[in-house]
Structures are given as structure tokens and as C-alpha cells.
Amino acid sequence: MAATRLFLRASPVKCSLTGLTGGVHSSLGSTLLKLSPACTAKPQAQRRHAAHFTFHPEPAPSQYESRATNPPLTFTGTEIEEQVFIADTHCMNVSAGPTQKMNLFQSVTSALDNTLAGDPTAVIFGEDVAFGGVFRCTVGLRDKYGKDRVFNTPLCEQGIVGFGIGAAAAGATAIAEIQFADYIYPAFDQIVNEAAKYRYRSGNMFDCGKLTIRAPWGCVGHGSIYHSQCPEAFFTHCPGIKIVVPRGPVQAKGLLLSCIADQNPCIFFEPKILYRAAVEQVPTEAYQIPLSQAEVLQEGSDLTLVAWGTQVHVLKEVAAMAQEKLGVSCELIDLRTILPWDTETVCKSVVKTGRLLISHEAPVTGGFAAEISSTVQEECFLNLEAPISRVCGYDTPFPHIFEPFYIPDKWKCFEAVKRMINY
């Protein structure tokens, strides 16, 4: 049967059989199909294999630098002096040590491995984490550390996070996994009302700083409505938690370890499309990348590009295109920590270049780009050469069949760059 199909595919014969592949893939078939004018995709394009970006691995870092972190946010109310956040500990220059080729999920496993090894109170729980997780982020950990430290929960996100808050408040380093970021909403109340406000409302008597929530995040090519969402904007409206999104394996491990060490509850979103696609040489020892520090990936003088997660790779290509086709030198910034974000780096960059483009997959209205845009125009108004541009997803649910049109791909971003340069 498969051989027949192969034969049909190869031969430009009108198939009167119910040869499904023949009808789609033969060139004769494409003329027989009455494609509507609106359906511009060629039959070959129905196979949506190509991702909308290419991952370029970065060389393994030899050491990590850090500088003094941003001052902690404090509530400037009249009587309450308790800090909303506890400041990051100052990370020393860390030498990287031996490295190993890992993809994103393996780097997450490595980070969790380091944590469980170094911290006897650390526990990992979530749906299906015991056998390794649906994205294999916890493979081998249960066998290595025991079933009382790596265990499954039933299907109850609200329960998982609530349980995690309690465990963290009692002193365990709790790492909760939400199977997809799209399913985090039942736990929204727990995160926003319980976790974020615990330290504040108890006058620093209790806190759940040892809680870290991990969730796969972002578009994946075929995820549709409930397996592709980027909910970071919902949580940025909530002081008291930290939100972090890595762009690759080296970043993921360092940032995850920082989140776990951080004394505030953190949400760590892992771009699921990069789980296998992103491969880098990652140090096997534990190391931390400081939170609330954006990274300038590429220096430039004409335009600042800001993104996080998968979109950083899209903008890398945009920067290359801009240089090649327009002669525009772009400065690319990976925000890394979404909340609290590194205003200093971004504003310094915009002061230098005068133009800012922010891009994310989440819908444009109310997305985090709006917050960045607002702050930058406040701080750098007189330095702006063009209005700040946001290239984001449409204000629709994440579509099934329209995904290639929905995502802010490099062409949309390039158009926006062109417009800003010619403003």
C-alpha cells in the first residue's frame, strides 16, 4: 500500500483511486485541485515543516559576569516598609568548567539534577514528571533521587501550585511543573493571590520564595489554541513574582538555577519549540545567570530590537537582514527576565539608537511590549527618532490552521524596521 502511494506520488498520473497523497503532491494534482484564490498556499506548503526561525547555537561561555542587580522594588506606601521583593544575591564570576552537548530539555534536566544533588530539601512534582515528563525534562531524576523527591500529581493545576506554595512556605525547595503554560490558569488565583503576596501580607514572617513553577511556553508549529500560549503578560501585572524566559540551553540552565535559588516565587517559561531544536555546549556544573539583567546579543547603532524566548532567534535573522538589505545596524537585546525587567539596559540602548522594536508571540493588546514601550517613552522621549514599534500576535486565540500568518515572523518585523528607519 505504501509502495503504491509512493508510485502514485512519483508518476504524474491522474489518480482515480483514492490515492490521498497522489492528489496532494503530484504537480498534475495541483491543477486538478480547485484551489480557491484566497488559499495561496501551494500544495507543498501544506506540509508545514519549516520553523519560522533558525536556531544558531552560541559558543559555551568561559565565565559569567554579573554586576550589581537592580535595586529591589519597594512598596512606597505610607506605613508598610516590607519589601515586595528580596534582592538577588550577587553572583560572582563563575568559571564554566566541563561542558556537554545538550538540547533545551536536557539542560533543564541538568539544572534539576544539580539542584536535587545540592539541596536535600528539593522536590520536583507535576503531571507525569516521574517517567520523565511529556517533554523529557525530568528523565532519570526519579531513579536517581527517589520517588519521594520526584513524584507525580493528579490532574489538578490549582492543587499543584497551592501544594507547592505550602511546601515552599514550610521550607522545601519546591519545583512545580505545569504541563503546558496554557493550563496555568486554574492556578492563576494561587499564583497571584497566594504566592505573590505571601511575604507581603505576613510581614515577612512567611514566604514561598523557594517555589519555582516551570511550564512549556510558546508556539510550536502545530499547537493550536491550548498548546501554544504565552501567558507571561497576565502575570506581569502581579507584583511579587518573577517571570523568566530563556532563549537557549545555556541560558535556560543558568536562569533556572537562579530562579530556584531566588528568594521569591518564580515562573520559568521554557519555549517548547526549542526543546529539541536548540542544541548548545552547556556546562555540566551548576552555574547561575543573574535575574533582572537583559543581555545585549549584538551591538548596533541604528535600532534596538527587544525580544525574549524563541522570538530572539527570529530577531537575530531580522538584524542580519536589516544589515544586509538596508545597511541598518541593529542592537539586539534578550530581555531574559520579564518581571522585574531590566529597564536600564533597554533605555540605555534606546538612548543610543533612538528606535525601538519589541516583538513577542502573545497578542499585541496588553502584551508585555506595551509596558516596555510605555516605560521607554517616559524615560527616553527626547531620544526617540520614530514611534516605538511592537510586532506581536493578532488579538485572536492562537489559531490552528492560520499559525504561519499569526506569528510575528521575520518578514513582519523587517517591514516594521523599514518603516521605522524611513520615518
Place this chain on the structure above:
Amino acid sequence: MLAIISNVLRGTASRNGARVVVSARTYADFTPQASFDIKKCDVHKLEEGPPLQAVLTREEGLQYYRTMQTMRRMELKSDQLYKQKIIRGFCHLYDGQEACAVGIEAGINLTDHLITAYRAHGYTLTRGGTVREIMAELTGRRGGIAKGKGGSMHMYTKHFYGGNGIVGAQVPLGAGVALACKYLGKNELCVCLYGDGAANQGQIFETYNMASLWKLPCIFICENNKYGMGTSVERAAASTDYFKRGDFIPGLRVDGMDVLCVREATKFAAEHCRSGKGPILMELQTYRYHGHSMSDPGISYRTREEIQEVRSKSDPISMLKDRMLSNNMASVEELKEIDVEVRKEIEDAAQFATTDPEPPLDDLLRGTNPWTKLKSVS
């Protein structure tokens, strides 16, 4: 001689207006109906359960067989198309559980309401969808039942509210629909389905409370296929007696592989709701042959032997077939003919699903606020 008899029979049948399935070689001596013993249902907070005997007529039997066979073949075809990458995204197949969908539909009316989770292809079919529409929806074409925008998990028909992706979220919705039924006074009810994994979600218990408090005409049905994705029920639930989890809601445990058992239980439950006694809970013990979805091979958490055993001993279609053949309610040829027709229908539907064009780009906006100028670049 036989031809004359068959012609006479056909003539009388059409004159009487009765819809009799007449095969090419009609045998005059098919049993028109038979009574079968069905498994006793365990009950919770009920005095008695559904009857222990079910009457099946020939027409009903053939109809159930046809529907279940259509469902089975449709799911297997979807499996094929998925592996050919013509269907993409997520695809949760229903084969093995056909008796649940067909039995439930046989116990309620088409005007009643039903809502389920993402393993929805079977219910879309029983609630009035056609195979063509369903398969075109899977491939994301404009001929699909949701115009190609929903995909596998989001299929809807009149009185069928989907097709819901978030586990457990459909149950409070179902209670809301039941409230509307009660309010509008049309003697309709709502069948609210969820799985063994979802039974551990908090919103289910909130719904039990509301439905019971306000005596909503809601049949909660837990389709217990023994595995919530890859987690067996013993490892997920403190109490695997899902029919008792409603606590103050009466419950039934039903053999979900026997279409007659499901039908009788559903009829019993429908009667309970329609008489104003409030909600009732049914646990259907069933099994799925495929994995959780197409990305799950389905054998890493259970053995092939287990799947084979269920297939050979409790397959719903085989059980119905054996019953009908051993009681002379149908002939082997007749059932084979139905198989052939079903196969052809599925092939046609698959052809349609592959060649129908995708929805136009304007559809990206439809369904959302039409007054917002859609933009993605500010």
C-alpha cells in the same frame, strides 16, 4: 423462490412505512428482536439500578453496528492520515470506546444536550455530524464542522457543545446548560462527560455541589478508560470508585464496552433527571486502544497483551456482532455489506477532507470582535 419472497417482503415493508434494512438476500426468518442479559450496575445512593435485561430490535442492532463501525473506521482512517501528516496538531482517538457514545445517544434524544472533553470525534458523529465534516475539520478545511478553525478538539453541532481542550473545564459549562434546560422547561437534560484524569480536578466537585443544590437535570458521566494520558487510575486517584465521587449525588458503575448496558443505564439516568430528582453520576468502564493522542504510542504505560486482551474479549463491536449473529438477528453477509458501505463512506470523506480548500484568510477575524481593527504591528 427466495427472490419472490424477498420482493413480497420488500413490498409489504414499504407499504407499511416501516424502515426495514433489506439485504440483497433477505431471509424471511430473522428474529425481529431479542432480549439480552446485561451486567448488573453497582449503585451508590440508589435503591435500584437499571434493569438487568435489555431488548434489542433488529433495526436498532444494525443501526448501532453501523454507527460503531463508522466510528471505528473513521478513527483508524484519522490515524492513517495523521501519520501521513495530512492531519496535524493534536488528535485524540476514540476507538475502543464506541459503545459509550452510541449507547448514550440511544438513551437520550437528539434534542437533549451533551458536552465532552477533547476525545470528541465519536460524539460529534452521534450528535448529528457527518463523517465528511468531521474529517475535513481534522484536516483543517473549510468543509469542516467548525469551518476548519477548531481541529480535532473543537467540534460542535446543535446541542453538542464540544470538544473542549482544557481538562475538566467543560463540566461547569455542562451544569450551566442543564440550568438553562430546567429554566426553559422543555424537559431536556444535559449529559456532561469527563475522563478519569479530569475526575481529580477541583471544578468537577464545585459542579457536583451546584448541580445537586439546585437539582439540575445533569447526567455526569465519567468515561473511565483506566488511563489519564499515561497515568493509571490507581496512581492518580485516592478513590477509583468514580461513581461514588459525587458523594451526595447518586451513582452507577456501568460496563462501558457493552452498548446495551450503556443504553439502559443512560435511559435510567435520563428518567432520574427528567423526573426532577436532580443530577446523577455514571461511571462507564471502558478502554481505548490507541494512546492518549497520536503522539503517544500507548504502550509505554501498558502492555500490548493488555490491549490485545481487551480487543479479543470485550470489543464493543464484536460483542454486538456476536449477539446479533447468535440470535439470528442478522446475517454475516449483511454485516459485511454494512462494513463495505462504511468503508466507502470513510474513503469518500477522507478524499473530501484532503482535497477541500483551507479556510480563507478573512476567517482569521471571524469569531472575534468584528469591530476591532485587527492589527499585530503597532
